[in-house]
Amino acid sequence: MLELKHIKKIYNPGTISETLLFEDFNLTVPDGEFVSIVGSNGSGKTSMLNIICGSIPIQKGEVLIGGKDIAKMKDFQRYRTIGRVYQDPSAGTCPNLTMLENMSLADNKGKPFGLGRGVNKARENFYKEQLSILGLGLENKMNVKLGALSGGQRQAATLIMATLTPIEFLILDEHTAALDPKTADIIMELTNKVVQEKHLTAMMVTHNLRYAVEYGSRLIMMDKGHIVLDKAGEEKVNTKVDDILDIFTKISIECGN
Numbered sequence: 001m002l003e004l005k006h007i008k009k010i011y012n013p014g015t016i017s018e019t020l021l022f023e024d025f026n027l028t029v030p031d032g033e034f035v036s037i038v039g040s041n042g043s044g045k046t047s048m049l050n051i052i053c054g055s056i057p058i059q060k061g062e063v064l065i066g067g068k069d070i071a072k073m074k075d076f077q078r079y080r081t082i083g084r085v086y087q088d089p090s091a092g093t094c095p096n097l098t099m100l101e102n103m104s105l106a107d108n109k110g111k112p113f114g115l116g117r118g119v120n121k122a123r124e125n126f127y128k129e130q131l132s133i134l135g136l137g138l139e140n141k142m143n144v145k146l147g148a149l150s151g152g153q154r155q156a157a158t159l160i161m162a163t164l165t166p167i168e169f170l171i172l173d174e175h176t177a178a179l180d181p182k183t184a185d186i187i188m189e190l191t192n193k194v195v196q197e198k199h200l201t202a203m204m205v206t207h208n209l210r211y212a213v214e215y216g217s218r219l220i221m222m223d224k225g226h227i228v229l230d231k232a233g234e235e236k237v238n239t240k241v242d243d244i245l246d247i248f249t250k251i252s253i254e255c256g257n
């Protein structure tokens with residue numbers, strides 16, 4: 001379970017460019033939930049993800065993962081707890097290393113010895129088995145450098161790497177935004193498959209309202225640091241793109257997007 005409690009976030013406090021983003025922000029995500037997050041530009045989606053990851057400071061409040069305060073965790077403990085896939089397919093992986101080497105790095109995330117441990121055959125077979133979940137044949141590209149793969153193939157591989165170790169939850173930060181529409185659809189479908197098969201708790205920021213409606217068990221819309229819509233269960237299942245488009249258009253116009 002993830003709990004954001006009474007979060008206060010001010011950017012550049014005490015300066016002329018001081019910006020209050022979150023005054024008293026609260027969110028609880030139970031285990032196993034797949035949350036889609038939409039919102040206008042600047043509504044605070046990425047900031048919220050960064051706060052969850054502990055990568056930006058907050059002025060007040062608590063971020064609890066499984067009841068533990070992330071502020072009290074060491075960096076390596078946080079890395080082991082959270083998997084993250086970014087918008088840029090090249091982020092989070094090493095283009096000059098092979099698939100096998102990248103998988104090994106991901107496998108050793110948060111452990112004291114990186115590649116130095118080497119990769120035994122059993123581990124390599126495990127990586128291949130994980131990659132085969134995707135159905136893209138990437139398990140046959142263990143010696144190919146990641147930089148030689150297409151953006152879609154890299155994003156698919158990143159998805160597996162982010163979820164290779166037992167994580168508390170997966171963060172998807174506009175992870176289909178840099179892909180062409182067809183590849184984006186494939187990655188979104190694969191994402192759903194990985195989340196279901198690995199029984200993950202996931203939070204996905206997307207600008208694609210169709211994905212937000214079609215995928216996930218909960219839909220959240222943000223505006224100016226507030227949650228303005230939160231639908232789960234039956235309500236989420238019955239939500240159509242047109243239902244949220246009206247609200248989205250209104251907040252986007254107000255923001256001048």
Ligand SMILES: Nc1ncnc2c1ncn2[C@@H]1O[C@H](COP(=O)(O)OP(=O)(O)OP(=O)(O)O)[C@@H](O)[C@H]1O
Binds near residue numbers: 043
């Ligand atoms: N490093 C920073 N310094 C100052 N202000 C920032 C910083 N990062 C974000 N902000 C401000 O915080 C607000 C929320 O930004 P954030 O990137 O979290 O929004 P977002 O909903 O993810 O937007 P987008 O959809 O454009 O990615 C914006 O007003 C932004 O200008």
